[in-house]
Each structure stands twice: as C-alpha cells, then as structure tokens.
Amino acid sequence: MTGDYVLYNFIACLGIIQAAVGYGGIRGLCFFKRPIFAYIFALVVVSASSAWFFTADNRNLKGLEGTEQFTYMIAAAGTALIATVALSSLINRRIKSQNSPTSEDSLGPGFETLKHMTYFQAVKHSLRKKRKQA
Amino acid sequence: MITHADTRLFEWMNSLAGKNWLLDKFVMWSVNDYFIPILMTLLMVTLWFSGRSLPQRERNQRVFIRALTCMGIANGFVKISNDIFFRPRPFVGHDVRMLFYPPTDSSFPSNGAAVTFALATAVFISNRKLGSVLYFLCLVWGFARVTAGVHYPFDILGGWAFGAFTTLFVYYLLIYVEPWVTLLIRAFRRAYLA
Numbered sequence: 447m448t449g450d451y452v453l454y455n456f457i458a459c460l461g462i463i464q465a466a467v468g469y470g471g472i473r474g475l476c477f478f479k480r481p482i483f484a485y486i487f488a489l490v491v492v493s494a495s496s497a498w499f500f501t502a503d504n505r506n507l508k509g510l511e512g513t514e515q516f517t518y519m520i521a522a523a524g525t526a527l528i529a530t531v532a533l534s535s536l537i538n539r540r541i542k543s544q545n546s547p548t549s550e551d552s553l554g555p556g557f558e559t560l561k562h563m564t565y566f567q568a569v570k571h572s573l574r575k576k577r578k579q580a
Numbered sequence: 581m582i583t584h585a586d587t588r589l590f591e592w593m594n595s596l597a598g599k600n601w602l603l604d605k606f607v608m609w610s611v612n613d614y615f616i617p618i619l620m621t622l623l624m625v626t627l628w629f630s631g632r633s634l635p636q637r638e639r640n641q642r643v644f645i646r647a648l649t650c651m652g653i654a655n656g657f658v659k660i661s662n663d664i665f666f667r668p669r670p671f672v673g674h675d676v677r678m679l680f681y682p683p684t685d686s687s688f689p690s691n692g693a694a695v696t697f698a699l700a701t702a703v704f705i706s707n708r709k710l711g712s713v714l715y716f717l718c719l720v721w722g723f724a725r726v727t728a729g730v731h732y733p734f735d736i737l738g739g740w741a742f743g744a745f746t747t748l749f750v751y752y753l754l755i756y757v758e759p760w761v762t763l764l765i766r767a768f769r770r771a772y773l774a
Contacts (some may be wrong), residue, residue: 455618462622466629470637473689475629492622505612508681512655512691519621528771556769558634568772 447509447526448518454499455522456529461491463530474560475534535566586734590670593733594693597677603727604679610724611680613692617737620630621695623710624648627703628774633763638765639706641774645761646750654698654746655691661742662686670732675743679728690731693739735772 467475468484478484499505510518554561559568596603609615628644633638652662667688685691704711706720720737750757770774 451614455621458618458622462625463629465647466626470630470632474627477760487771499613502608503612506680507661508683512695515617519618523621523625537700546672554634556634556774557629557637560772565772 447503448514450499450502451510452518452522454495455519456526457495457525458492460529461488461495464491464545465486465525465544467530470510470557472560474538474562474564475530477530477537511575516577531565535564538564539567582734586732587674589733590673590726593723594670594677594729597679597727597729607724607727609678610720611665611728611730615667616693616721617696620699620714620717622697623713624703627707627710637774641765641768642761643703643706644756645764646754649757650698650702650743650750651695654694654743655748657742657746658689658691658694658739661689662691663694663721667732667735671729680725680730683730687731688735688738689742690722690725690735692725692737692744693718693736696721697740697743698746699743701744702750704748705751747762 463475464477464484465488468478468488470480471481476484539557559571563571597607598604609665624644626646627640629637662685665688666686669683669687671678671682697715700711700714700718703714718740722731722740724737725731725734765774
C-alpha cells in the first residue's frame with residue numbers, strides 16, 4: 447500500500463509539475479519545448495497513474511493514517527521535484543547558449559532564472575558568481 | 581433536538597446508498613482516503629509553480645505555505661478535540677448501509693472535513709477560482725462520507741467550522757506568521773526552487 451501510494455504521488459506530481467512549469471514559462475524545468483506537450487504529458491501521466499492506483503486494489507479499506515499520507519506525499523513530491531530538476535537539466539543542457547540574457551542583472555531570482563537556463567546551469571552560475579565576489 | 585435532526589438527516593442520506601449503482605460507485609470513489617485528498621494536493625502543487633510573473637508566483641507560494649500551516653493547525657485542533665470529546669460513529673447503535681470500512685476514532689468533528697476546509701478557505705481568501713474548486717471537493721467528500729455511513733452530517737459541518745475557524749485564526753495572526761513565510765520563500769528562491 448505504502449509503495450503504491452508513494453509511486454502514484456511521485457508520477458502524478460511529475461506530470462502536474464510539467465503542466466505548471468509549462469504554463470509559467472519556466473523553460474529550464476520543462477521536458478518539452480512547447481507547453482502544449484507538457485499539458486498532454488501531464489494529462490496522460492496523471493490519468494494513467496490514477497487509473498492504475500484506483501483499479502489495482504480496493505482503496506476503500508483501512509490503509510494509511512492522515513499524518514502518514516501527508517509525510518509520504520511530501521516525500522513523493524520532493525522526489526518528483528528532484529527528478530524534474532535532474533531530467534530537465536539533462537534534456538535542456540544546450541538551452542543557455544541560445545537563450546540566456548547577456549547581462550547577469552537581467553536574470554531574476556529563483557524560478558525567473560530558470561526561464562533562461564537549466565537548474566544545474568543556474569547553480570553553477572551562482573557558485574561562479576560567489577567565487578568571483580570572494 | 582440537534583442530535584435528533586442530525587440522526588434524521590443522516591438516515592435520509594444513508595438511505596440513498598445501495599439504491600442506485602451509479603451513485604454508489606460515485607460515493608465509493610469519492611469517500612476513500614486518497615482520491616479527493618490527492619486531487620487537492622496536486623492542485624496545491626500547481627499553485628507553487630504557476631504564475632507567469634514573479635509577483636503572481638510569490639503570491640501563490642505565500643498562499644501555499646499559509647494553507648499548509650492552516651491544515652496542520654486544524655489537524656492539531658481536531659486531535660485535541662478528540663482527546664476531550666468522543667462521539668461514536670453512526671454505525672455504532674444504528675442500522676447503517678456501509679460503503680466504506682468502519683473507522684474507530686471519534687466521529688465529531690470530521691478530521692478530513694476540518695483539514696480540507698482549512699486548506700480551501702486559506703486558498704479562497706487569495707484565489708477565488710481555485711478556492712471554489714477546493715470548496716466543491718470538500719462538499720463532495722462531505723456528502724460521500726455521510727452517504728457511505730462514516731459520519732453524521734453535523735460531524736462534517738463541525739469539521740468545516742473547525743477548518744474555517746483555524747484559517748481565520750491563522751490569518752488573524754498573519755502579522756506574526758508572514759515574516760516566516762517570507763523567510764521560507766527567500767530560502768527556496770535562493771535554491772532556485774521558488
């Protein structure tokens with residue numbers, strides 16, 4: 447039960463994050479170039495994982511407690527975010543040379559930076575900047 | 581008087597179970613511990629990432645953190661209430677058509693109703709559209725819990741009152757809560773996660 451629950455949440459979160467970052471234009475976290483593909487991916491992944499989770503077993507039996515559910519949900523969402531960061535950084539590794547702004551100041555904070563570069567590139571960029579300042 | 585009205589309403593709603601195959605399927609699908617809570621959580625995950633501009637996204641992320649805080653506090657209030665007051669479930673002492681497993685904890689207030697309503701109220705204050713969707717899901721879950729024989733209607737109403745009260749309480753203390761929210765968002769932003 448716990449394994450099914452965590453896996454379902456992980457897959458569903460992976461899909462929903464794609465739809466949200468596609469809508470928000472956070473290209474550095476997107477697996478796809480066009481947002482429409484991110485929406486389709488989200489729809490397929492969430493529908494398929496829901497169908498699997500709710501039909502694989504009887505879910506109307508005593509299972510996880512509320513607090514356990516919450517804890518596993520956070521763990522699954524966190525893992526989905528890590529997977530998104532790693533996968534999108536690999537898929538979009540050439541994004542920077544084409545899209546990053548010329549001035550460092552034009553990069554916004556947090557997700558705004560990821561509109562122009564991948565997560566790994568942003569971390570590298572930030573470390574380099576800190577080293578220069580030191 | 582109130583208990584009598586509650587029991588009568590429960591009996592009427594529970595009498596709907598087992599009569600219509602489609603309604604039974606809908607109730608069995610909605611009543612379980614996973615479907616609606618997961619749906620709500622996925623909507624909350626989208627809230628964290630969505631927003632086309634920085635201020636819009638920051639507003640959404642503030643709502644996200646506040647809503648989670650309200651949810652946690654509502655859960656704590658219900659736990660305290662359950663330690664003080666115990667109401668047996670409807671299937672104890674009544675002839676009930678069960679569409680769900682029989683839980684053993686206190687029936688009043690419904691923990692699920694309190695937690696989800698706290699979340700929906702926190703979101704509704706800042707985002708009417710998403711808040712309305714969450715309120716609708718609360719309504720469906722509450723209806724399903726009563727029809728399936730798990731709660732009395734007043735358990736759900738009590739849960740909603742607990743949830744709404746908690747959110748209003750947190751929003752009243754917002755002046756103290758907000759610096760922590762800002763700090764958290766800044767930390768996530770520094771790690772490129774907000």
